[in-house]
Amino acid sequence: MTNETEIILETFVEEHLSRLQEQTLVTYKRNIIEFLDFAQIPLQDVRPSDVRKWMAHLNHYEPATIHQKIASLRLFFDYGVEEQMVEKNPIYAIELPKLKDRVPEYLTREQLMQLRMLTNRSRRERAIIEMFYATGVRLSELIAMKQTDIDWEGRHILIRKGKGKKERLVLFTPECEQQVKDYLKERADEQPYLFLNSKGRPLQSRTLRLMFEGYSKQLGFKVTPHTMRHTFAAHLAEKGMPLVHIQDLLGHDTIGV
Numbered sequence: 001m002t003n004e005t006e007i008i009l010e011t012f013v014e015e016h017l018s019r020l021q022e023q024t025l026v027t028y029k030r031n032i033i034e035f036l037d038f039a040q041i042p043l044q045d046v047r048p049s050d051v052r053k054w055m056a057h058l059n060h061y062e063p064a065t066i067h068q069k070i071a072s073l074r075l076f077f078d079y080g081v082e083e084q085m086v087e088k089n090p091i092y093a094i095e096l097p098k099l100k101d102r103v104p105e106y107l108t109r110e111q112l113m114q115l116r117m118l119t120n121r122s123r124r125e126r127a128i129i130e131m132f133y134a135t136g137v138r139l140s141e142l143i144a145m146k147q148t149d150i151d152w153e154g155r156h157i158l159i160r161k162g163k164g165k166k167e168r169l170v171l172f173t174p175e176c177e178q179q180v181k182d183y184l185k186e187r188a189d190e191q192p193y194l195f196l197n198s199k200g201r202p203l204q205s206r207t208l209r210l211m212f213e214g215y216s217k218q219l220g221f222k223v224t225p226h227t228m229r230h231t232f233a234a235h236l237a238e239k240g241m242p243l244v245h246i247q248d249l250l251g252h253d254t255i256g257v
Contacts, residue, residue: 005036005043012079021140031072044086046077048093055094063097070096106230107223114219125211127176127183128195132225134176135159136232136250139225143203145194147184152177159251168251 009032013025020028036043038057039050051073058066073091080086107115112133119125131142141159149158156171172180180194189196195203212224233246 002042008043008080008083008085009033009076011083012076015079016075023140027068028072028075031069032076034069035073043080046086046090048090051090051094055097067096070094105222105227106234107221107227109235111219111221111223112231115215115223118215118218123179123183123186124195124198127179128208128211129228130176130179131172131195132228133232134172135170136229137170138229138251139205139208142225143193143195143205143208146192147194148192150180150194168248170249 009029013029016025016028035051035054038054039046041050051070055066055070058069061069070091074089077086077089077091081089115129116126119129128142131137131145135157137145137159144160145157146160149160151157155174155177156169159168159170187196189200191200191202193202197203197207208225216222216224229250233250236246236249237243
């Protein structure tokens with residue numbers, strides 16, 4: 001990759017910081033570098049055939065992963081066209097592999113009860129599970145929550161860093177309120193974050209993922225933070241809530257979560 005291309009890539013990342021989540025940008029940047037290292041040609045010389053060769057090189061990946069990698073390139077080359085660094089975007093001539101229709105995984109009410117019983121051993125873990133289930137928030141949104149974001153009287157929480165940097169208010173249940181209050185009573189720190197790790201420091205996404213991996217092993221069925229998000233949506237749909245309202249609560253432009 002030439003110095004000029006490196007500068008273009010860094011400028012692309014900087015200009016998209018306000019539009020995309022940081023982790024999304026990290027993934028996109030990695031995908032773009034991976035392609036450029038494979039192609040070994042100047043940016044302005046990239047043709048659809050070069051992208052197809054890369055896709056053939058990626059044939060051991062799932063179609064969804066290939067779609068994500070190509071989406072990274074599409075956005076990057078769109079930026080290149082806008083800034084007149086390349087004449088056209090080669091990605092628009094690419095036919096992507098078909099995606100399998102996937103039914104979102106969610107917990108049955110029996111499985112949810114088992115998860116609640118398992119996490120009763122820890123007020124913190126129990127409160128985390130209830131917050132995921134009661135609000136449908138993303139993992140990144142949960143770890144970013146601060147105590148000052150909660151309106152206890154109105155029983156809602158402000159989600160400040162949603163996808164696409166959108167803010168939204170999300171209601172939570174009396175059960176969630178009780179579990180979180182019980183957890184906070186155990187705290188004797190001055191940390192602003194709602195959830196901390198076992199050492200009293202701000203919670204990290206890796207910590208949560210490892211917790212959920214442990215739950216999956218102990219319960220015998222898969223459960224992840226995203227499973228909780230699907231469960232939130234599915235259980236509201238079962239109660240008859242219109243999909244458009246569920247979509248708003250999830251902070252999504254479409255119902256696919």
